[in-house]
Amino acid sequence: MSELSVNHLLGIKNLQREDIELIFKTADNFKRIINQPIKKVPTLRDITIANLFFENSTRTKLSFELAEKRLSADVINFSSSSSSVKKGETLVDTVNNILAMKVDMVVIRHPNPGAAEFLSRNVKATIVNAGDGAHEHPTQALLDSFSIRERLSQVKGKKVVIIGDVLHSRVALSNIHCLQKLGAEVAVCGPSTLIPKFINSLGVHHYSDLKKALNWCDVANVLRIQLERQDVNYFPSLREYSMVYGVNKEILDSLEKEIVVMHPGPINRGVELSSDLADSDFAIILDQVENGVAIRMAVMYLLAGKLKK
Amino acid sequence: MKVLIKSAKIIDVNSKNNNKILDVLIDDGKIIKISKNISEKASTVFTESNLHISTGWMDLHSNFREPGFEYKDDLKTGIKSAIKGGFTSVLLMPQTEPVIDSKAHTQYIYNNTKESIIDVLTTSAITKGIKGNEIVEMHDLNAVCCRVFTDDKKSLDRTEVMKIALLYSKDLDGLIMNFANDKSISNNGKMNEGVTSTNLGLKGISNIAEEIMVDRDINLAKYTEGNLHLSYISAKESVNKIKRAKKEGVNITADVSINNLVMTDEMVKTFDTHYKVLPPLRTEKDNTELIKGLKNGTIDVICSDHSPEDNENKKTEFDNAAFGILGLESMFGLIGKHLSKDLTLEEIIEKISTNPRKIALKQKLKIEEGEIANITLFNPDVEWELTKSDIKSKSDNTPFIGEKLKGKAVAIYNNKQFVVIE
Numbered sequence: 001m002s003e004l005s006v007n008h009l010l011g012i013k014n015l016q017r018e019d020i021e022l023i024f025k026t027a028d029n030f031k032r033i034i035n036q037p038i039k040k041v042p043t044l045r046d047i048t049i050a051n052l053f054f055e056n057s058t059r060t061k062l063s064f065e066l067a068e069k070r071l072s073a074d075v076i077n078f079s080s081s082s083s084s085v086k087k088g089e090t091l092v093d094t095v096n097n098i099l100a101m102k103v104d105m106v107v108i109r110h111p112n113p114g115a116a117e118f119l120s121r122n123v124k125a126t127i128v129n130a131g132d133g134a135h136e137h138p139t140q141a142l143l144d145s146f147s148i149r150e151r152l153s154q155v156k157g158k159k160v161v162i163i164g165d166v167l168h169s170r171v172a173l174s175n176i177h178c179l180q181k182l183g184a185e186v187a188v189c190g191p192s193t194l195i196p197k198f199i200n201s202l203g204v205h206h207y208s209d210l211k212k213a214l215n216w217c218d219v220a221n222v223l224r225i226q227l228e229r230q231d232v233n234y235f236p237s238l239r240e241y242s243m244v245y246g247v248n249k250e251i252l253d254s255l256e257k258e259i260v261v262m263h264p265g266p267i268n269r270g271v272e273l274s275s276d277l278a279d280s281d282f283a284i285i286l287d288q289v290e291n292g293v294a295i296r297m298a299v300m301y302l303l304a305g306k307l308k309k
Numbered sequence: 310m311k312v313l314i315k316s317a318k319i320i321d322v323n324s325k326n327n328n329k330i331l332d333v334l335i336d337d338g339k340i341i342k343i344s345k346n347i348s349e350k351a352s353t354v355f356t357e358s359n360l361h362i363s364t365g366w367m368d369l370h371s372n373f374r375e376p377g378f379e380y381k382d383d384l385k386t387g388i389k390s391a392i393k394g395g396f397t398s399v400l401l402m403p404q405t406e407p408v409i410d411s412k413a414h415t416q417y418i419y420n421n422t423k424e425s426i427i428d429v430l431t432t433s434a435i436t437k438g439i440k441g442n443e444i445v446e447m448h449d450l451n452a453v454c455c456r457v458f459t460d461d462k463k464s465l466d467r468t469e470v471m472k473i474a475l476l477y478s479k480d481l482d483g484l485i486m487n488f489a490n491d492k493s494i495s496n497n498g499k500m501n502e503g504v505t506s507t508n509l510g511l512k513g514i515s516n517i518a519e520e521i522m523v524d525r526d527i528n529l530a531k532y533t534e535g536n537l538h539l540s541y542i543s544a545k546e547s548v549n550k551i552k553r554a555k556k557e558g559v560n561i562t563a564d565v566s567i568n569n570l571v572m573t574d575e576m577v578k579t580f581d582t583h584y585k586v587l588p589p590l591r592t593e594k595d596n597t598e599l600i601k602g603l604k605n606g607t608i609d610v611i612c613s614d615h616s617p618e619d620n621e622n623k624k625t626e627f628d629n630a631a632f633g634i635l636g637l638e639s640m641f642g643l644i645g646k647h648l649s650k651d652l653t654l655e656e657i658i659e660k661i662s663t664n665p666r667k668i669a670l671k672q673k674l675k676i677e678e679g680e681i682a683n684i685t686l687f688n689p690d691v692e693w694e695l696t697k698s699d700i701k702s703k704s705d706n707t708p709f710i711g712e713k714l715k716g717k718a719v720a721i722y723n724n725k726q727f728v729v730i731e
Contacts (some may be wrong), residue, residue, distance in 0.1 A: 013508070089628060112578030113510040113627035133628065135510030173510055197515070201504040
């Protein structure tokens with residue numbers, strides 16, 4: 001396989017296993033490049049990319065922008081809270097306005113599930129989903145699996161538990177699809193209030209006991225507790241959450257085996273993850289960040305290749 | 310003006326002519342003769358193959374959007390949609406702008422539709438402005454023939470207000486309709502909570518949001534002995550609850566929207582806003598129980614839930630799109646396509662004509678000599694494709710364009726007018 005089966009990256013759900021493997025192979029090359037003295041390649045010199053962030057983001061936006069610049073693309077940025085856009089211009093109008101300035105590719109972060117898919121049907125540009133509500137965050141899932149592959153040599157056969165607020169998480173859903181497509185086993189762990197009732201339909205087991213979940217897994221992907229996404233209190237206090245579901249060095253030391261700890265960032269130190277653990281060798285959090293740039297370069301490079309045809 | 314209908318099969322369980330193929334002669338708004346081979350002269354003679362005749366169809370939940378949202382639809386185009394669908398009566402929902410909650414508002418609807426072949430009846434909100442707090446002037450409204458009260462899709466949350474509404478309306482023999490939807494549970498949900506919502510990351514509306522309020526309303530109906538009608542039943546467990554309550558003798562009736570009989574939540578899987586509707590599309594299991602409920606009499610009525618929405622409200626992100634699907638034009642054809650194996654033609658007519666009229670108007674029509682001529686003529690077996698030109702609404706928010714349907718109304722007679730449907 002030398003090209004992707006899709007023209008947009010809307011979600012992991014739409015990808016074949018071969019697509020993911022192609023992205024990884026391409027990312028391997030880009031990771032080598034960004035570790036050289038000259039980190040930049042001229043591959044996307046004639047491509048203009050718009051980063052449209054309708055929701056706050058720091059690291060995803062930086063990572064995309066850096067990836068685009070290392071590929072020598074022309075980059076424009078647009079940030080807006082969705083509410084102000086909603087009141088005036090429609091999403092399609094906003095994006096079409098930007099496309100009228102001859103933009104080839106749109107990276108979009110939006111609070112509404114399906115926003116990227118909606119755009120892909122209604123505007124003429126290649127769409128990269130940088131997170132749509134609680135639906136998908138495909139590049140995050142790709143970089144997570146890429147990081148597991150890097151650390152444990154392969155994803156297939158590994159057991160991964162996703163810990164925390166799965167209900168409001170796009171990272172969880174994309175990770176579940178990605179890991180399963182690559183042959184890993186996935187479970188989730190967290191209070192029942194933060195786990196979708198129909199999670200079993202995805203072939204995912206729910207552990208409500210953190211220790212059991214950690215003993216089962218090879219990799220723990222700890223999600224950020226996103227208080228800003230919750231309309232009611234799904235748990236009584238951060239104190240109790242960290243007591244029951246906080247991952248710390250003490251628990252990890254008590255396990256029968258060594259596991260890998262991941263986090264999509266930004267970390268609430270002392271809540272879902274303890275500081276000593278976040279900074280320890282168990283954690284591959286900064287590798288994830290580095291791989292994020294390589295993965296995003298690979299995605300945009302491969303999608304741009306289809307654009308030229 | 311005499312109208313002679315030739316060789317029509319009469320579908321009306323209340324008539325001694327049921328299931329007979331006869332000629333029907335109408336004059337000045339009344340059925341004056343029913344027999345074989347009527348040879349009397351008439352200004353209009355109507356004949357058509359496989360012709361069936363029933364009392365006029367009535368839709369229990371329609372939105373014509375006037376006043377306030379004329380860019381979505383208005384009374385004129387709404388009437389056209391009703392005619393296209395074979396309906397002679399529609400009951401409008403009060404969620405207009407302003408909300409229909411006083412005599413003046415119902416009078417506006419009446420004055421602007423009284424010349425029509427369609428009886429355009431309107432509900433009033435239960436509470437002023439559909440705010441859920443103070444009940445409306447029910448006696449005053451009842452004096453202008455508005456006896457049905459509903460806060461429609463907003464659902465009446467406050468239990469004590471619901472209790473008061475059921476008690477107060479009892480004195481005027483009014484009817485309280487409620488859409489059972491506990492908003493503290495379904496709050497901000499966008500589709501059915503299930504496998505599909507989990508996959509799409511869309512906020513789900515669980516069955517229990519409905520069941521909890523069905524339970525509450527049944528208890529209130531039992532206590533107040535008021536007249537309660539539960540609208541848009543969609544969850545399978547609700548059917549059992551209503552069945553049990555009816556068996557106990559509680560005074561309740563219920564309807565289901567055509568949407569919840571012929572579609573499932575899986576159809577949302579590409580974030581297609583055509584399928585965004587309230588109550589949400591549920592699962593095959595729910596639909597099966599709803600159909601069983603229709604069959605055994607637990608659910609009395611199939612309604613179209615005709616809800617025009619303009620492009621700006623539909624062609625947008627799923628979260629921001631409006632709930633609603635057009636219904637009048639396609640309802641009978643969808644029933645024929647999907648339900649004719651489960652329901653007999655007599656049962657179907659009961660659900661779209663006899664029962665809605667009985668529940669909303671306490672009126673009983675019959676296809677017999679001397680009765681009022683309020684009739685729908687139809688062909689239950691003809692297969693046809695719904696095209697854009699069949700949609701008479703200003704809006705076109707239906708997923709059924711291009712779909713093959715079965716059964717079609719061909720003409721209606723009501724209010725001394727006869728219209729052959731194009």
